[in-house]
Amino acid sequence: MLLPTNIILLFLIIIPTILVIWFSLVNFQPTFGMSFWEAKFVLLNNYLKIIMDKEFVKAVIRTVYISLICLGVEFSIGLLIASILTGDIIGKKILYPLLIIPIMIPPIVVGNNFWLIFSANGPINQIISIILNTEFKVSWFSHPQYAKIPIILSEIWHWYPLTFLILFSGLVNVPASEVRAAKILGATEWQIFWRIKFPKLKGIITIALVIRMMEALKVFDVVHLLTHGGPGTLTETISFYLFKYGFKYSRISYISAGAWIILFISLLGFSLALRSVLVRRNKNA
Amino acid sequence: MPGLVLNSISKRYGDVQAVDDVNLQIEDGEFCVIVGPSGSGKTTLLNIIAGFTKPDAGEVTVDGKPFTHLSPQDRNIGMVFQDIGLFSHMTVRKNISFGLEIKKSDKNDTDKRVEAIADRLKIGKLLDKKPGLLSGGEAQRVAISRTLITDPSFFLFDEPLGNLDANLRMEMLTEIKRLHLILRKTFIYVTHDQEQALSAANRVIIMKDGKVLQEGPPREIYNNPMSTFVAEFFGVSPMNMIHGTVLPEEGGSRFKGAGLNVKIKGYSPPEEAEVTLGVRPADIIIGGPSAEDGTGTISSLELLGDKNQIYLTLEQEKTISVITAPKVRPGLEKRVKIKLKDNKIFLFDRDEGGRLHP
Numbered sequence: 270m271l272l273p274t275n276i277i278l279l280f281l282i283i284i285p286t287i288l289v290i291w292f293s294l295v296n297f298q299p300t301f302g303m304s305f306w307e308a309k310f311v312l313l314n315n316y317l318k319i320i321m322d323k324e325f326v327k328a329v330i331r332t333v334y335i336s337l338i339c340l341g342v343e344f345s346i347g348l349l350i351a352s353i354l355t356g357d358i359i360g361k362k363i364l365y366p367l368l369i370i371p372i373m374i375p376p377i378v379v380g381n382n383f384w385l386i387f388s389a390n391g392p393i394n395q396i397i398s399i400i401l402n403t404e405f406k407v408s409w410f411s412h413p414q415y416a417k418i419p420i421i422l423s424e425i426w427h428w429y430p431l432t433f434l435i436l437f438s439g440l441v442n443v444p445a446s447e448v449r450a451a452k453i454l455g456a457t458e459w460q461i462f463w464r465i466k467f468p469k470l471k472g473i474i475t476i477a478l479v480i481r482m483m484e485a486l487k488v489f490d491v492v493h494l495l496t497h498g499g500p501g502t503l504t505e506t507i508s509f510y511l512f513k514y515g516f517k518y519s520r521i522s523y524i525s526a527g528a529w530i531i532l533f534i535s536l537l538g539f540s541l542a543l544r545s546v547l548v549r550r551n552k553n554a
Numbered sequence: 555m556p557g558l559v560l561n562s563i564s565k566r567y568g569d570v571q572a573v574d575d576v577n578l579q580i581e582d583g584e585f586c587v588i589v590g591p592s593g594s595g596k597t598t599l600l601n602i603i604a605g606f607t608k609p610d611a612g613e614v615t616v617d618g619k620p621f622t623h624l625s626p627q628d629r630n631i632g633m634v635f636q637d638i639g640l641f642s643h644m645t646v647r648k649n650i651s652f653g654l655e656i657k658k659s660d661k662n663d664t665d666k667r668v669e670a671i672a673d674r675l676k677i678g679k680l681l682d683k684k685p686g687l688l689s690g691g692e693a694q695r696v697a698i699s700r701t702l703i704t705d706p707s708f709f710l711f712d713e714p715l716g717n718l719d720a721n722l723r724m725e726m727l728t729e730i731k732r733l734h735l736i737l738r739k740t741f742i743y744v745t746h747d748q749e750q751a752l753s754a755a756n757r758v759i760i761m762k763d764g765k766v767l768q769e770g771p772p773r774e775i776y777n778n779p780m781s782t783f784v785a786e787f788f789g790v791s792p793m794n795m796i797h798g799t800v801l802p803e804e805g806g807s808r809f810k811g812a813g814l815n816v817k818i819k820g821y822s823p824p825e826e827a828e829v830t831l832g833v834r835p836a837d838i839i840i841g842g843p844s845a846e847d848g849t850g851t852i853s854s855l856e857l858l859g860d861k862n863q864i865y866l867t868l869e870q871e872k873t874i875s876v877i878t879a880p881k882v883r884p885g886l887e888k889r890v891k892i893k894l895k896d897n898k899i900f901l902f903d904r905d906e907g908g909r910l911h912p
Contacts, residue, residue: 452606453632454652456627
């Protein structure tokens with residue numbers, strides 16, 4: 270019976286989607302005191318307004334920037350740990366669960382911990398003071414340049430297990446017979462990695478990056494917990510920007526248009542990335 | 555001058571002694587087949603030669619130089635595996651050239667060698683295909699080509715034809731033999747199929763439970779098995795084994811068992827003993843004037859064209875197989891007299907399996 274599922278889908282996805290399309294095309298704010306079906310139809314006005322908003326454009330660029338840094342670092346860490354764990358090392362069984370703990374911790378705990386670690390009297394400042402041997406006291410969350418650092422670091426710490434897990438499963442599935450054949454032909458470990466393992470991982474790497482990028486582009490919780498988008502708007506991400514305009518200033522129509530723009534850009538990017546994977550699959554078949 | 559020498563090699567996995575104090579000398583250019591039932595340690599031994607497995611004790615030397623500490627990369631060995639292991643993301647051409655490309659050889663030279671090797675193994679048409687599109691035999695040809703390109707000093711084959719059907723297996727075996735004739739390099743070939751061993755090898759090494767039981771040219775092992783295991787295991791038609799006792803008598807001894815009463819010439823045991831008599835199916839004669847070693851009932855008859863395979867039931871439900879010329883065709887259920895060829899009778903110790911006679 271598909272009917273119950275379809276009803277749930279209707280209420281959870283289809284109706285809200287239609288509503289958001291409607292919101293983005295009218296001028297609706299709950300504070301105006303009128304119902305959304307009475308709101309004035311303004312066509313693409315909201316879209317134009319939000320694209321012209323420098324704060325929005327900056328939030329988009331900033332989010333992509335933060336995401337790419339996180340992605341690059343997480344990917345490198347994930348690949349490194351995955352390659353180490355596929356080799357013969359002692360304590361593998363203990364390391365494996367330990368290394369994936371971060372992904373299981375709720376974002377609010379991660380955020381609070383990083384808030385404590387980076388607070389003015391927190392361990393980070395103290396450790397740097399000891400290393401530099403002078404008093405070092407930066408208020409990380411209100412510093413115009415440094416405020417992004419705790420956000421990026423907490424994201425990396427929280428999410429590197431995802432890329433690690435995906436890459437690990439990919440590496441484990443590289444046929445042992447091919448690795449042995451390459452060895453006996455004289456290939457070094459380095460050559461085996463880049464010529465045998467890595468090409469086989471291309472597809473799974475793309476998928477890992479796409480999944481992680483989708484998450485990274487939505488980053489909200491740590492921003493909310495650590496900096497609140499501050500100082501000023503210097504750490505506002507797309508989600509935080511939309512949250513602020515939508516739920517603080519009640520500009521529902523405005524953020525609906527913004528959400529559609531983001532969705533459209535993401536869809537375009539991700540489908541291009543995934544298409545390269547699917548095309549390669551078909552060629553191999 | 556001995557090429558590859560294995561000196562007291564041992565390897566243990568947990569409770570299993572996979573390889574137990576093996577000593578071997580394999581000379582340059584030999585086609586040496588290691589044969590044994592599964593679990594006999596033959597693949598472990600091959601992996602020790604290849605460098606994938608470190609022996610617990612003993613050492614491997616090549617032309618007198620120590621080899622044991624080298625990694626597989628540095629041994630300059632060609633190896634063909636049962637699970638082939640072609641690089642599935644590369645074309646056949648890239649698979650073959652891999653061994654040279656990682657050494658950053660000249661591109662033109664590499665291309666020429668790939669073409670030459672592909673011609674030799676008749677896979678020239680496959681060069682631009684991916685391994686996923688090849689048949690089992692083609693894939694094995696590519697795997698062999700891939701090992702040839704680095705011009706290794708010797709070749710290891712780990713049950714390379716195990717996944718092929720019977721016809722293809724014989725074809726590929728012929729190919730490998732031909733290659734050995736051309737290259738004149740040492741081939742070490744592991745298989746559980748003694749038929750392959752018999753037809754290809756200059757020398758056969760029979761392993762069981764990690765030990766080398768017997769080694770030598772296949773003919774010699776066939777004609778001269780040193781134990782019941784070798785006698786039963788080696789040869790297309792296994793030796794018949796009949797339990798009984800041997801009694802000393804004037805001018806030799808007499809074997810009695812399963813209704814047989816056979817004069818054994820040239821063997822005089824000090825006293826009566828429990829033994830196993832071994833005789834090849836082709837060394838039993840049915841009928842004739844001197845057939846007085848025993849009587850059996852024909853229980854089954856297979857006419858194979860060039861020969862007849864007959865199963866005879868002796869006393870105590872013991873069945874033996876006999877191979878005769880096609881014209882000898884006794885009827886089913888008929889009782890016949892048999893004669894064992896005098897000089898083809900073996901006696902083995904019942905408990906230890908060691909050979910007593912001749």
